[in-house]
Amino acid sequence: xxxxSMESLTTQYFDVLKEIGNIGAGNATTALATxxxxxxxxxxxxxxxxxxxxxGALLGGEEQExxxxxxxxxxxxxxxxLFLVQKEVALHxxxxxxxxxxxxxxxxxxxxxxxxxxxxxTGSYLNAxxxxxxxxxxxxxxxxxxxxxxxxxxxxxxxxxxxxxxxLLIQSQISDEIEMDGFFVMIPDMESYVKILxxxxxxxxx
Amino acid sequence: xxxxxxxxxxxxxxxPDSIITLGLGSCVGxxxxxxxxxxxxxxxxxxxxxxxISNNSNVAKFADTGIESLLEKVVDxxxxxxxxxxxxxxxxxxxxxxxxxxxxxxxxxxxxAVKKKLSELNIRxxxxxxxxxxxxxxxxxxxxxxxxxxxxxxEPKVI
Numbered sequence: 001x002x003x004x005s006m007e008s009l010t011t012q013y014f015d016v017l018k019e020i021g022n023i024g025a026g027n028a029t030t031a032l033a034t035x036x037x038x039x040x041x042x043x044x045x046x047x048x049x050x051x052x053x054x055x056g057a058l059l060g061g062e063e064q065e066x067x068x069x070x071x072x073x074x075x076x077x078x079x080x081x082l083f084l085v086q087k088e089v090a091l092h093x094x095x096x097x098x099x100x101x102x103x104x105x106x107x108x109x110x111x112x113x114x115x116x117x118x119x120x121x122t123g124s125y126l127n128a129x130x131x132x133x134x135x136x137x138x139x140x141x142x143x144x145x146x147x148x149x150x151x152x153x154x155x156x157x158x159x160x161x162x163x164x165x166x167x168l169l170i171q172s173q174i175s176d177e178i179e180m181d182g183f184f185v186m187i188p189d190m191e192s193y194v195k196i197l198x199x200x201x202x203x204x205x206x
Numbered sequence: 207x208x209x210x211x212x213x214x215x216x217x218x219x220x221x222p223d224s225i226i227t228l229g230l231g232s233c234v235g236x237x238x239x240x241x242x243x244x245x246x247x248x249x250x251x252x253x254x255x256x257x258x259i260s261n262n263s264n265v266a267k268f269a270d271t272g273i274e275s276l277l278e279k280v281v282d283x284x285x286x287x288x289x290x291x292x293x294x295x296x297x298x299x300x301x302x303x304x305x306x307x308x309x310x311x312x313x314x315x316x317x318x319a320v321k322k323k324l325s326e327l328n329i330r331x332x333x334x335x336x337x338x339x340x341x342x343x344x345x346x347x348x349x350x351x352x353x354x355x356x357x358x359x360x361e362p363k364v365i
Binding site: 052053056061062063065068070143144145147148149150151152153154155157158161162163164165 | 212213214215228229230231232233252253259261264267298300301302312339340341342343358
C-alpha cells in the first residue's frame with residue numbers, strides 16, 4: 001500500500017465524519033430515548049481535529065474524570081472506536097437505565113449498564129458508517145476505563161500518533177434534564193481510511 | 207513555578223521550579239536529572255520507536271529520539287552528563303481486554319523501549335512506577351529529586 005499521511009486524507013475524511021456524526025447522533029438519540037424511556041434532545045454534532053496537547057482541555061482538563069468505552073472493529077474495515085463522557089454524565093445515564101437504582105460510584109452493575117449504553121451509542125454511529133459505505137462492520141464488546149481524561153485519551157492519541165500529530169473526534173451534545181457532552185473517536189487503520197473514502201466515491205491515489 | 211509538559215512534548219526545569227505532566231496513561235514520563243546541579247528535564251513519550259514510523263518529525267513522541275534529545279537539552283542547560291540519573295512513571299494499560307492487540311500493549315512496550323535507551327546511554331534508572339491500569343499525574347522536584355505520583359482513588363506516592 002502507498003504511504004499516506006493522515007494530513008492528506010484529513011479534509012475528505014473530515015466531511016465524511018461530519019455526515020456520520022449527524023446520522024449517528026440522530027440514531028443514538030432515538031436509541032437512548034427508547035432505552036431510557038424519556039425525551040432526549042440533541043444538538044448538531046461538531047467534528048474537531050485537534051493537537052494532542054489541546055484535547056484534554058476540551059474535555060474539562062487532563063485530570064477530569066471520564067468514563068470511556070473502547071471497542072475494536074473488524075469486518076471490511078479494522079480499527080477501534082472510543083466513546084467518552086464525563087463520569088457524572090455516565091452515572092446519570094446509568095441511573096436512568098437502572099430506574100434510579102444506580103449508585104454514585106462505578107460498581108459491577110453500573111459498569112455493566114454503562115457498557116450497554118456504550119453499545120447502543122457506538123452501534124448507532126457504526127450503523128451510519130456501514131449504511132453510507134455499504135460495508136460490514138463488527139464491533140467487539142466494549143471495555144471500560146474510568147480515569148483521568150489524559151490517561152484515557154492517551155490510547156487513541158497513540159493510535160493516531162502512528163499516523164500524525166492530531167486527533168479527530170466527534171462531539172455530540174444531548175440533553176434530557178441535564179446537558180451532556182459525548183465524545184466519539186473513530187480510529188480506522190490507514191488501509192481502512194482509504195477503503196472508507198473509496199466506498200464513498202472519493203478518489204484516493206495509490 | 208510549575209513547568210508543564212504536554213503529550214509528546216519535553217521541557218527542562220531547574221530548582222526551585224518543578225515540572226509536571228497531567229494524566230499520563232500508556233505514555234511514559236521520563237525524567238533525566240543531575241542531582242548536583244539540580245537541573246532536570248522531562249519527556250512525555252507516546253511510542254517506543256521512531257524508526258518504525260515514517261511520520262517521525264516530532265522527536266519528543268518517541269522513546270529513542272525523545273530521550274536522546276532531552277539529554278542534549280539538560281546538558282545544554284548545565285547538567286553534567288556522567289552525573290545524570292533517571293526516574294520514570296506511566297506505561298499503564300488503560301483497557302484490560304484484548305491484551306493480544308499490540309496497540310493496547312503499547313504501555314508495556316514504551317516502558318521497555320525507555321529502559322533500553324537509558325541503558326544504551328549509560329543512564330542509571332533510580333526508580334520507576336510503571337504498568338498497572340490507571341492514569342497518573344506526575345510532578346518532579348529537582349531541588350530534592352522527588353518524583354510525586356498522583357492517581358485517582360489512591361494515596362499520592364513519591365519515588
